Amino acid sequence: MTAVFLGIPTAPPGVGNLRGDRSFPDAARDALRDGQLRANLGHATTTIRGKRAGVVAEVPDWAELREAGRAIKAATMARLDDHLEELERQVTARGGTVHWARDATEANEIVTRLVRATGADEVVKVKSMATQEIGLNEALEAAGIEALETDLAELIVQLGEDKPSHILVPAIHKNRAEIREIFARAIPGVDPDLTDEPRRLAMAAREHLRQRFLRARVAISGANFAVAETGTLAVVESEGNGRMCLTLPQTLITVMGIEKLVPTWRDLEVFLQLLPRSSTGERMNPYTSLWAGVTPGDGPQEFHLVLLDNGRTAVLADEDGREALHCIRCSACLNVCPVYERTGGHAYGSVYPGPIGAVLSPQLTGVEDNASLPYASSLCGACYDVCPVAIDIPSILVHLRAEHVEAQERPTAEALAFRGLARVMAHPRLWRLAQRAAGLGRFLARGRPTLPATLPPPASAWTRTRDLPTPPRETFTQAWAREHGR
Amino acid sequence: MSARDEVLGRIRTALGDRGPLPEVTRGYRTTDDRPLPELLDVLTDRIEDYRATVLRCTPDAIGETVAAALADVSGDVVVAPGVPQAWRPAGAVEDDGRPAVGLTAFAATLTGVTAAIAETGTLVLDASPVCGRRALSLLPDVLVCVVTADQVVGGVPEALARLDPLRPLTMISGPSATSDIELQRVEGVHGPRTLLVVLASDQLEPP
Ligand code: SF4
Numbered sequence: 001m002t003a004v005f006l007g008i009p010t011a012p013p014g015v016g017n018l019r020g021d022r023s024f025p026d027a028a029r030d031a032l033r034d035g036q037l038r039a040n041l042g043h044a045t046t047t048i049r050g051k052r053a054g055v056v057a058e059v060p061d062w063a064e065l066r067e068a069g070r071a072i073k074a075a076t077m078a079r080l081d082d083h084l085e086e087l088e089r090q091v092t093a094r095g096g097t098v099h100w101a102r103d104a105t106e107a108n109e110i111v112t113r114l115v116r117a118t119g120a121d122e123v124v125k126v127k128s129m130a131t132q133e134i135g136l137n138e139a140l141e142a143a144g145i146e147a148l149e150t151d152l153a154e155l156i157v158q159l160g161e162d163k164p165s166h167i168l169v170p171a172i173h174k175n176r177a178e179i180r181e182i183f184a185r186a187i188p189g190v191d192p193d194l195t196d197e198p199r200r201l202a203m204a205a206r207e208h209l210r211q212r213f214l215r216a217r218v219a220i221s222g223a224n225f226a227v228a229e230t231g232t233l234a235v236v237e238s239e240g241n242g243r244m245c246l247t248l249p250q251t252l253i254t255v256m257g258i259e260k261l262v263p264t265w266r267d268l269e270v271f272l273q274l275l276p277r278s279s280t281g282e283r284m285n286p287y288t289s290l291w292a293g294v295t296p297g298d299g300p301q302e303f304h305l306v307l308l309d310n311g312r313t314a315v316l317a318d319e320d321g322r323e324a325l326h327c328i329r330c331s332a333c334l335n336v337c338p339v340y341e342r343t344g345g346h347a348y349g350s351v352y353p354g355p356i357g358a359v360l361s362p363q364l365t366g367v368e369d370n371a372s373l374p375y376a377s378s379l380c381g382a383c384y385d386v387c388p389v390a391i392d393i394p395s396i397l398v399h400l401r402a403e404h405v406e407a408q409e410r411p412t413a414e415a416l417a418f419r420g421l422a423r424v425m426a427h428p429r430l431w432r433l434a435q436r437a438a439g440l441g442r443f444l445a446r447g448r449p450t451l452p453a454t455l456p457p458p459a460s461a462w463t464r465t466r467d468l469p470t471p472p473r474e475t476f477t478q479a480w481a482r483e484h485g486r
Numbered sequence: 487m488s489a490r491d492e493v494l495g496r497i498r499t500a501l502g503d504r505g506p507l508p509e510v511t512r513g514y515r516t517t518d519d520r521p522l523p524e525l526l527d528v529l530t531d532r533i534e535d536y537r538a539t540v541l542r543c544t545p546d547a548i549g550e551t552v553a554a555a556l557a558d559v560s561g562d563v564v565v566a567p568g569v570p571q572a573w574r575p576a577g578a579v580e581d582d583g584r585p586a587v588g589l590t591a592f593a594a595t596l597t598g599v600t601a602a603i604a605e606t607g608t609l610v611l612d613a614s615p616v617c618g619r620r621a622l623s624l625l626p627d628v629l630v631c632v633v634t635a636d637q638v639v640g641g642v643p644e645a646l647a648r649l650d651p652l653r654p655l656t657m658i659s660g661p662s663a664t665s666d667i668e669l670q671r672v673e674g675v676h677g678p679r680t681l682l683v684v685l686a687s688d689q690l691e692p693p
Binding site: 006007008040043044045047048051060061064065067068071072074075078079080081084085088094099100101102106150151152153156169171172175176179198199201202203205206209210213214227230232238239240241243244246247248258265266268269270272273276280282283284285286287288289290291292295297298299307309313314316317 | 488489490492493494496497498499500501504505507508509510511512513514515516532535536583586587590603605606607608613619620621624641642643646647651652653654655656657658659660661662663664665666667668669670671672674675676677678
């Protein structure tokens with residue numbers, strides 16, 4: 001069953017950051033030419049892969065945790081409406097206000113209205129994929145409200161007027177020297193002797209943001225988890241910028257995708273083990289903040305929770321694809337992906353890059369709006385192996401490819417070629433003729449091991465991204481006949 | 487139709503005829519049978535791995551150990567209101583509930599905890615009087631936490647079972663840190679840059 005058939009809308013175009021301007025292969029080609037980018041990504045992903053493997057290996061019951069994580073998410077989705085209603089009741093009972101947003105536009109309007117009501121013209125933000133997805137910063141800016149990203153990597157991206165390229169470390173594509181350049185240029189009054197030592201860079205960010213935290217009246221966050229039965233929200237972080245935002249301002253606005261909740265408090269015992277080890281490769285992240293509504297005398301006295309759909313219900317409608325909603329955004333699948341490691345995150349065009357992005361973005365927008373993403377994978381399966389909630393990404397990719405092919409009104413050149421091939425292979429005489437014709441390829445190759453990439457269209461659509469080996473001097477049947485005299 | 491009703495309606499349409507609830511099997515460890523002295527050693531090892539300092543002492547020596555931990559800190563110390571007198575260093579100021587911004591005047595904070603998780607080197611503060619409000623353990627640059635042996639559990643499940651999900655909770659694993667530059671961990675960003683843990687138990691040495 002698909003969402004289109006059921007009349008469930010996908011994420012609307014024209015707002016937010018789920019669609020790129022170019023197809024994946026086009027964007028990837030530019031990225032592949034950037035040697036610095038590839039070096040930065042190779043270095044960073046190698047480091048994190050090693051750390052993750054080490055801390056996962058020391059957990060004797062990792063497989064059982066992973067299975068429980070998968071099952072809890074499946075059970076949550078199966079009764080998502082009930083759990084959301086329970087969450088709303090609990091948050092409301094503890095002094096919070098719950099808002100519902102059908103899509104990005106509505107969520108942006110709600111948040112803008114809430115900020116305006118406080119009279120503030122600046123907000124501090126904790127890194128949040130949901131607000132990236134809906135383009136909240138752009139919407140606030142249009143309303144004359146400055147949104148300051150406080151996570152170090154988000155700050156680097158914001159100051160560099162860049163785009164995030166990783167769900168955990170949005171500035172993974174920048175190395176220390178490039179970050180130093182951005183800070184030297186964009187932070188007013190920064191120490192001119194600032195070096196590219198990571199510790200010095202972190203201190204520069206600390207100084208830059210300190211006063212802003214202390215004077216902020218409104219903070220905007222995402223949520224890693226929300227517990228339906230208690231109304232407890234959780235933000236998992238490292239730097240303490242999250243705690244600053246969740247604790248100091250008077251008003252807190254949390255924007256959360258409707259799939260982020262877990263039914264019971266106990267369920268967190270699974271995810272608080274799975275997430276840190278999978279994402280930063282630590283036994284536990286430095287800070288996890290948990291709160292339920294408003295606590296007199298401690299933290300924000302006004303709390304708003306915005307529940308966001310924006311295509312999630314459309315994903316839920318697809319039984320073969322809905323598992324993508326189980327994602328806890330750890331980014332382990334990005335770090336092991338051979339495609340991501342070479343192209344980086346920008347090539348995917350969406351805030352969700354890498355393997356999870358390749359299955360989530362096309363489902364949120366409708367597959368025709370991100371049609372090249374399901375092909376941005378070699379189907380090697382490394383993403384499935386590391387996923388802490390066991391999302392079978394390769395199978396969803398194949399499912400989405402099929403959906404894309406079925407959506408074509410006219411058969412693609414590839415489909416026609418395969419249809420022709422099937423006919424040829426079914427007829428021995430045609431097959432022998434074809435093999436003889438393939439010998440022509442040796443002429444084109446001129447002694448090189450692969451054919452040139454510059455075949456004319458439509459063949460170029462295939463050879464542009466694939467090496468076609470030069471056909472052998474003789475075919476297997478010819479060799480057999482020669483050696484066995486038949 | 488309200489957005490709420492519409493989103494809930496879409497979910498019901500998407501789920502169709504709901505079917506049976508998928509079963510959840512909790513085959514993972516929920517208890518830890520290791521003896522307490524071993525858990526204390528694991529906790530110490532894990533906290534030190536985050537580049538925080540652990541000072542072990544007997545319960546009657548908490549006060550002097552805290553004082554020694556703070557010996558190098560110049561500036562005022564603020565303590566959570568529920569911190570026992572015996573733990574407080576000379577001249578420490580009790581948090582008087584001033585606006586949070588005012589807490590930046592202090593060089594260090596002293597609090598207790600509500601639980602500690604050995605396997606992950608995690609301290610949990612629950613905003614009770616001995617832990618203090620959340621801003622207290624956040625703004626001063628040095629954080630000293632006293633952990634008593636009875637608060638130490640093996641893993642995450644045992645800790646969550648002890649906590650009240652309705653209180654503001656902060657789980658602290660080492661000093662603030664970032665991995666945002668080339669995915670290498672650097673200690674000390676917005677939260678306290680120094681974390682000192684005083685771990686009190688009758689048994690100091692492993693058996
Ligand atoms: S799909 Fe799995 S591995 Fe990838 S980010 Fe989500 S939870 Fe992590």
